[in-house]
Structure formats: structure tokens, C-alpha cells
Amino acid sequence: MAGFLDRLLERFKIYREPGYYKRYDYWWAMVVDLDRCTGCGACVTACQAENNTPVVGEEESGKGRVLNWMRIERYVEGEYPDVKVKFIPVFCAHCDKAPCEVACPVYATYHNQDGLNVQVYNRCVGTFTCATYCPYDVRRFNWFTYKDKGSFESPLDEQLNPDVTVRTMGVMEKCTFCIQRIVAAKDRAKDENRKVRDGEVIPACVQSCPSKALTFGDLNDPNSQVSKLAGLPAEPYYLRESGSKLAKISKNPRAYRLLEDLNAAPTIIYLKRVMKGSSTIGHE
């Protein structure tokens, strides 16, 4: 009995320390340098191949049911001939104050110890609430069992990733930051009794980006590439609070977070594109 109590107390010790909720084992984050992004879409294709995302076909795409976990948004500004085309890759921001996590009645989506917003396919009952609550529209729903509809017809099934589930109808899915690669790296690190090194985890989109616009890493580590690119100080826990402003602590004048005023505390940090003729560089 005493042993059991001790074990229990040991387990909950972390929760008695002030500010425990501000710490993750890792704090996976992405930096997207829009100055480097060419909008080629290699990341979208790589993501689709890595994560067994079905191709839904022309008709379903037309209905707005594309299952790509990430997309490159294009915006055209101005009238011809004075036209500017802007584009931005958008994918799950793994918000630290994620609106979707509050919404799910069955905990199919929750925040894990690595700062990831994870989706448990098996647990999902398909209320759609997470997707409606998501301000970035990055959640995707399995409207059908696509593998029965021929999305992975032979020989396409040969290239399915064995580390990733092929989803069936009625469940929500979204960008996982390639959690299968994170898990593999953590396993390796655990065997060697160390922490995961910076640059050891490379999600498919980052791996495929020809212009190295995407960088993935751990914000807990002040020397990681992401921390440096985003210009963050050590322990930037402030970013996890709702109402936080990246501009307050970031040293990089180009850094911003998409729709920051919604207070979802997204962990994807964009670096603004400096365009010819743009008068303002820095925070809006």
C-alpha cells in the first residue's frame, strides 16, 4: 500500500510544481520562411505520400472535399496589370490553446506531452465539431471509406506507408507533424539514453522542400534551428498563453503567427515575405 502511494505521489509530483503545465517534454514547432517558399507544392505531395492520404478524384475535389493535410493558399491582389500573387502554406498549427480540443466530446483530439495536437482515429465518433471550431480549416473528414472507392487501387497500395493507418469513413484527420517519424526518433533517442537531437526529426513536407522554406524542431531547446529562426529567447512559454503576441518576445522582425488575434496560440511561426515596394518590414 505504501509503495503504491509513493508511486502515485511520484507520478503526480510534477503537477505540484508551479508552472508545470508550461513544460512539455518536447515542443515541436515549425517555422515557415515565406521569403524562401516558391509555392511549388512539393510539400503537399510529400505529405500525401507519407500519410496515406487518399486521392479523392475530380468530382469530390470540386465539392471541397480534398483530403490533403496541407495546402498552399493563393491570394491575388489588385487589378490587372498591377497584380500581386501571394501564397502561403497552411497546415495544422498544433495550437497550444487549440479550439478543436475543447470541442471534442470523446477526447478523440487532445494535446500530448510533446506539444502536439493529436487525433485518435479509433476514438472519433464524427461530430465534426473540431473541424468547425478550427479557425485554419485544416481538419479533413473521411466522407467515404476511400480505400473501398479505389483510391489505393493496385499497384498504388504498394506505396502505402506501413507506419500510418489507412483511415475508414466517419473519422476526422489532420496534419500530425508526421508523428510516426517523431515516435521513431524518440525511440532511438531513448535507446541511446539521450534527448532527440535538433534536426533528427524531419517531417515529409520539410524533407521535400527544395528551397528549405520549412524548418522543424523543438522550441524547448533555445539552440534549435526553429528557436533561432523565430528569434525566440530561452523558455518562450509565454507563447502558450492565450492573448500572447509573438512580436513581444521575438527578435526576428519578420516573424508572425497566422490569425494570432484569435488567441489559439498556434505553434507554426511564419516569416514574412519581403516584397519589392513593400514599405513596412516587421510587425503589423
Place this chain on the structure above:
Amino acid sequence: MSNISYREVNDDVVRTMTETGRSYYIALSLCLVGIVITFGLPWVYQIYTGQGVTGLHSPAYWGVYLTNFVFWIGISHSGTLLSAILFITQTPWRRSIYRSAEAMTFFSVVTAATMVFVHMGRPWNWYWTFPYPNQRELWTNFKSPLMFDVFAIGTYATASFIFLYFGSIPDLAAVRDRVAGWRKSLYGALALGWRGTDREWDLLQKAYTFFAVFIIPLAVSVHSIVSWDFASSKIPGLNKTIFAPYFVIGAIYSGSAGIVTLMILLRKAIKFEKYITHVHFDKLGILLVVMSLLWTYVNITEVFTGWYTGTSYELESLSYRMFTTPFAYLFWLMIACNTFFPLLFVFRKVRVSIVAALLISIGINIGMWIERYLIISTSLPRKFLPNMWRDYFPSWVEISLTVGTFLFFTLLFLLFVKLWPSFSIYEIKEDIGIPMEKKGH
């Protein structure tokens, strides 16, 4: 009503339950066939194929199913609530309408609940939304407004059924004493051995008062919680603190209009014109005018707060709803149905006119359905990132299931009229007064 004898009341109510005409069976079978065709088969098709058969897409993940859900929960809001409020305030005109109104509450909650299952992507896992110990060691998320819904609607359905049942016990006993055969044993069991002693009446009165008091805050909380499903999101057009009162007022409004429609149809169908008179429609008309003014006020506030935020998202959502075709037509039709036509009830002539009351009350419910449809289908397709904007229109499966819900409700009500004393025998008698006194003995 004072010239009706007690015997006549008993006869009339028992007649509705024992004498069944051919038209009743025709209506019943039409309903059953209709439900299979419009609800059963399309739903099976949807479960088998997937939610892809609907018109839903990203980002409009919510559509007509939730519109129906909110609509039917709204309809349920007046029966029991009105009955409870009028009971506590001892309003005499309550007595001949309250039984059917309470039944309406219970049946529309049941109808709304079916929509939850229809809406789910994997309805066969519905029980996962209940907190029960399981070997997967998983628990439900009590922070989710949907979780509140499970409890709120469960409680409301239970409480309104108990309220309906308690109020019916003396009548079930009265029916038990008048019928034979299988009905005798059915109502004998349902009447719980009621004999009509003083003590029984006293206990019934206490229990009934308790539930009346209990149900008023419950009804208000249920629709507030339904509104939080929407209001606790960040979506422009939904993220507003006014939503809870907005939904509650809308619910009572549509529920009251539902009562008017239903009472007009019911008194005609079972020839109860002498019990539901123009007095009732006069009072209900006044209630509808008040609710209409309140609804208009809250609606103006809702639009105002949206405009006052000054953010481009909210302004886009408002202009999409109010000034962009095709939704603008629906919006202004809703305003006409819910704000302007009910104002005619200011005139007593309109209030006591059955045809006018029927038309306006149906108009109100059309308007209220549109309101819920607009709330959902003009907010979600205009979220934050314009790249994802995409209009939502329902598919044939969704429209068919919507028709099915109305048939389902009608079926439940048809069964109710035949199997349950749909008018309160003992309270109508209270309304008539003591016959001895009247005759001057």
C-alpha cells in the same frame, strides 16, 4: 365552457382513444410508409456509404442536420415550459391545452435526438459520448459543449416525460375505469393503482409543483447549452455572448407558434372545438406578439454586435447573410415571417381568427427554421481564410431526412392521441367548475 357536464368530458376524452376512424389509419400508414421512404432508407444509405452523401464539405461541416436538431429542440421549448409557468401562475386557460403541449415537448426532443445520430460520422459509436467505465480506460471530455448537450437533453427529456406522466395519472385511471380488454390492463398498469383519495391528490399536487419549478430553469439551461455548441467556437457569426438568450427566446417563440399550429389541427381532427376556444388563441396570440417583439430585439442586438466588432470576418459574415443572394432572400423572408406578420396579432380580430392564427404560426415556424439554417450555413462557409470559402447547400439525402423528421413527429403524435388521454380530464373539469354550485343548489 360552463355548460359542459363532467360526464361529457369523460366521454369525449375516452372517445378520442377508443373510436378510431378510417382516416386515422390512413394517416398512420401514410406516416409509416413516409418515414421508411424519406427517413429510413436514405439514412441506411448514408450509414452504408458515408457522410459523403450529404452536401457537407470543408469548411461547412455542419448543415441541415444540426439545423433540424436546433429547430426541434426549439419546438420542445414551449410545451413543458409554458405548462410549468402557467401552472405556477395558476392561469386558467392552461388546462385544456397543456397535456398536448407537454407531449409535443417530449416528442420533439425525441425527434431532435434522432438528428444527433444522423449527424454523426460513426453513429454506431454513439455510446462513447457517455461517461461509463470501460476497459479502454477512456473518459469523456466535460469541457466540450457537446458533452453538456448529452446531459442537458437527457435530463430534459427525462424530466419532461415525468412531468407529462405525473400529470396524466388521474386521467389514466379515469380511462382505466371506462375501457375493457387489452386497454384495461395497459391503463391499469400505467395508472399505478390510482384511486383518487385525498392523500393521492395531495402527493400528486406536490410532485407536480416540484417538477414545474424544476423544469423552468432546466428548459432555459437546455437551449443555452445548445447555443454554446455554436457560441463557444471562434467562428465569425457564431462567437457571440448574446447567443444563449437569443436561442432561448427563439425556442420559446417557435415552440409557442408550434403549440398554436398543433392545437388548431388537433381540435379540428378530434372535434374538440368546445374545449379549445378562441379564448385560448386570444391568449396565445398575445404571447406570440410579445415573443416576436423580444425575438426582434435580440436579433437586432445580434446584428449590431456583429457590426460593432468592426472585424472584417464579422462584417463579411453579416453581409453574406443579409445582402448576398441566395441567403439574403431567406434572411428577409425570415424577418417578414417572424417580425412583421406576427404583429398582426395586436388586433383581437386576428387573434381569434383560426385561419389567421394557423397561417401566422406556420409562418413563424418556417421563419425559425430559416433562422437556424442561416446561423449555420452562412457562418461556416465564411470562416477566416478566404481561400477556403465555399457555399453550402443541402443534398437530397439531407432534404429527405428533414422531411422525415416532420413525419416522425407526426407519427409520434398520432400514436399519442390514440394511446394517451390527450386532454386533461380532471383539469378541464376544474375549468368547468363545480356543477352543483352552477345550478344554484
